């Protein structure tokens with residue numbers, strides 16, 4: 014290796030030294046610095062190169078090349094003259110040029126590495142994944158985010174075809190199409206959803222250099238979008254619910270300004286949306302301080318505030334509750350309940366209850382009061398009857414408790430978990446009764462339901478059917494009933510196919526069936542079928558000893574019904590009750606006690622004055638002094654006659670103590686006709702006393 018000595022370290026020799034260090038053909042053995050303060054000295058000593066200040070001493074050493082860069086002519090001359098046999102001599106100017114070149118190279122390298130650092134910094138710190146491929150589809154760049162999103166290591170993927178690394182990658186497509194594809198959705202093998210932009214890289218001369226994919230993880234975005242969609246759905250649903258609610262609803266914000274109202278609210282208050290939305294809550298309801306404002310002030314719900322709202326001054330009950338989200342008051346929601354609606358609903362409910370009552374047997378033998386011998390026998394017989402499948406015929410005047418017995422028999426029988434159906438045979442016309450009892454087939458008559466209808470016998474299958482007022486059946490219905498009793502089957506009206514049924518019949522009548530047979534009004538064969546187990550329920554006048562017990566139990570029952578605290582009857586009152594002969598039986602007694610309790614004020618005992626209307630006189634209906642005829646101007650005669658008829662029937666029923674058979678007899682009407690008129694004029698039994 015050629016040995017080199019450099020003279021003039023402080024004058025550029027150091028640079029020459031660094032340049033020569035890189036060549037493996039030359040070895041710098043010494044560096045001489047003619048100026049002792051120059052820093053070339055330090056460099057040389059660090060590298061273990063011999064150094065010195067006395068060039069004359071140094072050049073005496075053997076060297077193949079001497080480089081002199083002092084720039085000092087004197088020194089230069091002296092060196093030249095003193096070196097006789099040295100091989101090469103490079104003058105300082107050339108060395109200087111070399112040093113300059115070296116410096117430029119170093120600067121270039123430093124600038125380049127600086128650029129590379131910046132590029133790497135950007136490339137690897139961005140959230141976006143970046144993959145670059147060459148025209149052969151091989152991956153040449155793969156940044157940190159790409160590693161994180163794909164779960165692949167850069168070292169594993171560089172140089173590989175992108176299709177092998179990312180299944181189904183569409184990046185090669187842009188190599189062929191040379192078209193940018195922006196914001197394309199793609200699902201990575203890891204299941205991550207990304208949105209990617211694919212760009213072909215084309216050189217200035219139009220030559221294809223490769224393609225870049227820049228992509229973003231959009232899982233969170235998608236989730237967010239889904240959440241927003243869910244929220245939107247929820248909002249839409251909530252609006253639909255509020256909108257369709259029959260309850261009047263209003264929502265205000267935390268300042269009490271209207272946010273939402275529904276059509277029911279507008280209907281009841283008479284306020285349109287534009288009069289409420291964005292307006293202070295104090296203006297929404299005409300009366301008093303807005304309940305909304307109170308709720309917003311106190312952050313407490315207010316319930317049950319009665320108010321009158323709207324042009325019709327409708328009575329409503331207001332409930333308002335604050336809306337608090339994460340402890341922050343956001344507004345309040347108010348609901349107005351239209352009380353008039355509630356009242357009609359309660360009427361509906363009562364009607365429904367009545368219907369249900371008709372379909373269930375609610376009384377048991379426990380509810381039948383009576384210790385008299387006659388009553389004890391009747392109860393005993395009924396209990397026996399309950400245990401057999403036999404048809405039972407309950408006989409007794411109206412109001413003696415025949416229905417009560419029918420319930421009790423059903424409930425004591427092994428059919429108690431099945432239906433108990435009550436039918437009043439006198440209350441319906443023949444055709445209606447038959448279609449009710451036996452059902453009908455489609456098209457049986459005009460107005461028949463499509464698909465036909467099940468009859469009550471079918472309804473009561475495996476249960477019991479209570480046929481009240483059986484003595485009122487027409488000949489046709491009697492014949493059909495006989496068939497049920499004989500064959501255990503029914504045929505729907507308009508049908509041909511008989512249906513097997515398993516129903517226990519409990520029949521009841523308050524007419525003398527034997528007399529009816531004699532008159533030809535009742536079939537004898539049916540009578541014998543029905544009369545297998547007759548039970549006679551005594552009239553109240555025949556068991557007056559039961560009156561005190563009945564009175565006690567009735568007071569107990571009515572106290573509960575009316576919320577009263579009546580303790581009993583005075584001796585005087587009891588005398589009146591015992592003296593009366595009770596044409597309406599227990600029903601009449603029930604009504605009398607009920608009416609006395611209503612009118613007696615807050616006394617603890619029913620006194621004789623409260624039952625003073627009870628007399629056994631036999632006043633003819635039309636002689637009632639309260640009855641009067643007054644002519645209504647402009648009302649048709651037929652209408653006025655109807656009003657008069659209603660009045661007469663009401664009086665007759667009152668006088669008969671609610672006993673329909675008696676009332677019908679007094680008026681010379683058939684029981685069926687009386688039922689029809691009671692129904693027509695809506696005369697209820699309760700008002701009979």
Ligand SMILES: Nc1ncnc2c1ncn2[C@@H]1O[C@H](COP(=O)(O)OP(=O)(O)OP(=O)(O)O)[C@@H](O)[C@H]1O
Nearest residue numbers: 380381382383410411412413414415416417599600
């Ligand atoms: N022995 C009794 N113990 C308690 N309450 C009775 C008794 N008998 C009848 N009642 C009551 O008297 C009212 C009339 O009874 P029920 O309807 O059973 O009579 P009914 O004989 O079926 O009358 P109708 O022939 O007019 O239909 C009912 O409120 C019933 O609870």
